[in-house]
Amino acid sequence: MNFLHLIRSMRREGGGPAEGVRLLVGVYRQLGHSVEIATLDPPGPAAADLDIPVHTLGRRSSGYGFSPALRPWLRQNAHRFDGTIVDGLWQFHGFAALRELRGRHPYVVFPHGMLDPWFNRTYPLKVLKKRPYWALVEGPLLRGSNAVLFTSMVERDLAPLSFPGSDWNPVVVPYGTLGPPGDAAQEIAAFYSHVPQLAGEPFLLFAGRLHPKKGCDMLLRSYAAVAAQLALPKLVFVGPDSAGLQARLQRLTQKLGIAGRVLWAGMLVGPVKWGAFRAGEALVLPSHQENFGIVVAEALSCGTPVLLSDQVNIAADVQRCGAGLVEADTVAGTQRLLEQWALLSDSERQQMKHHALACWRRSFDSLRTGASIADLFSHTVAHETLTSA
CATH class of the missing domain: 3.40.50.2000 (Glycogen Phosphorylase B;)
Incomplete structure (x- = not known):
């Protein structure tokens, strides 16, 4: 299968989401799948360590990440992939996925902990900005996905508490690492x-x-x-x-x-x-x-x-x-x-x-993560084939 990871930034300084995608690149390869990454980083060294296609479609390395290049790129390229993984929330790549993928191409959303109610309790003023964006973008993005991926049952159970009326298909996937590669x-x-x-x-x-x-x-x-x-x-x-x-x-x-x-x-x-x-x-x-x-x-x-x-x-x-x-x-x-x-x-x-x-x-062996994601999209493709037959 051929996957696309859609993420705001691949800079290592950003922490978990970018590192998680790096880990999955190796996992997909071991499982016989291929993968590309579309990111809103500007052209540069953010993903120079990866030997796969990385499409840098942005202008800045931080912030919301608005880029006029992303939506046209998705329109032209989404069909090449068996499924897209949208990594992270609250940034422009999620809006682009909502507009270009929902109802047209299979996609799942990996929140990477960004739905934990801890953030609402700790930063109450930010919630005021998030609520309208949730109603217009993030809520519809999650509802329209084939699945919302969580890395533990605790995360899955906490996520709906962040915003009332949350509705999506929650799937807990194994997560982790391939382990140390060397001596x-x-x-x-x-x-x-x-x-x-x-x-x-x-x-x-x-x-x-x-x-x-x-x-x-x-x-x-x-x-x-x-x-x-x-x-x-x-x-x-x-x-x-x-x-x-x-x-x-x-x-x-x-x-x-x-x-x-x-x-x-x-x-x-x-x-x-x-x-x-x-x-x-x-x-x-x-x-x-x-x-x-x-x-x-x-x-x-x-x-x-x-x-x-x-x-x-x-x-x-x-x-x-x-x-x-x-x-x-x-x-x-x-x-x-x-x-x-x-x-x-x-x-x-x-x-x-x-x-x-x-x-x-x-x-926590991440080989199981890649297998779970591939299985999700395999079932989606099979279901769509049967439906259209």
């Missing part, structure tokens, strides 16, 4: 070469955008409190500073007296990124809201335990696997995560590592 020792060496200050020492890992919803400040306060009482390794932050938060967080480490214990590695890709996941004792993600958390699946695929807040939508699945620890998204809850980890015996940590890898294989 473990080489990837770990690549990471330590990138962060020579660690000198091969153990560390706890935070991975993801530096953003208020990720609980970064809360993690630092909790780390300082626990490290004063129990032995903790250094803490390494990996991820882009998309919200301009790093300087403030660094000032907080100085105030807390832990500046020498916290390292900032920036955004990592390729072997260096996988080396960070492999070398870390555990991933710590105390987010206030996390639709899925692709970094959780990446850590599990490396056999690395995860310490999560209960606001990570797959936290309960991880806990059932015995692959990590879960507490509330508060300073006290994050302290309990770190305390529990510090008090585990070597044998308990080793057992959790085994459970982490098994959890990824059972629930």
Whole structure:
């Protein structure tokens, strides 16, 4: 089959949606499918790492993404694809999909957590702008889709709470990662070469955008409190500073007296990124809201335990696997995560590592994601063929 992913931006700094599409490119290839991407990035390096057709149809790398080129492109090209995956909401590519695809070509919508009611509670003024756009664009786009894809039952059940009268065909698809592609020792060496200050020492890992919803400040306060009482390794932050938060967080480490214990590695890709996941004792993600958390699946695929807040939508699945620890998204809850980890015996940590890898294989191997999407469109094509016969 031949798929089109329609997305606002493929810049890695944007976080989950772009990274999810990158993962699926490899998945489709393994399953024997082909894929192209249409994005509202301007021509440039945003997707230079991909060896598939990427159609850059935009003018700017940020914002709503209006582009007069997208709708004509869809009119001319949509017929080439067995189905389109619309990644993300609230931007121009969704409006274009509504106008050019609804009722004409099969498409599904992947909200990537953008329907979580947390956003309405946290940014109430933005809801006033969203309501008319929901009525005119997003609501009709979702209702007219063949399916709306969710990565967990928690996300599926929360989404309708964001806007009254929501109506769509919800489908929960497996989600995750293909896992590390290279040799473990080489990837770990690549990471330590990138962060020579660690000198091969153990560390706890935070991975993801530096953003208020990720609980970064809360993690630092909790780390300082626990490290004063129990032995903790250094803490390494990996991820882009998309919200301009790093300087403030660094000032907080100085105030807390832990500046020498916290390292900032920036955004990592390729072997260096996988080396960070492999070398870390555990991933710590105390987010206030996390639709899925692709970094959780990446850590599990490396056999690395995860310490999560209960606001990570797959936290309960991880806990059932015995692959990590879960507490509330508060300073006290994050302290309990770190305390529990510090008090585990070597044998308990080793057992959790085994459970982490098994959890990824059972629930978060992204080969199943691509197969699920292909199956959805296969059924759609078969149904339309029977209907027209």
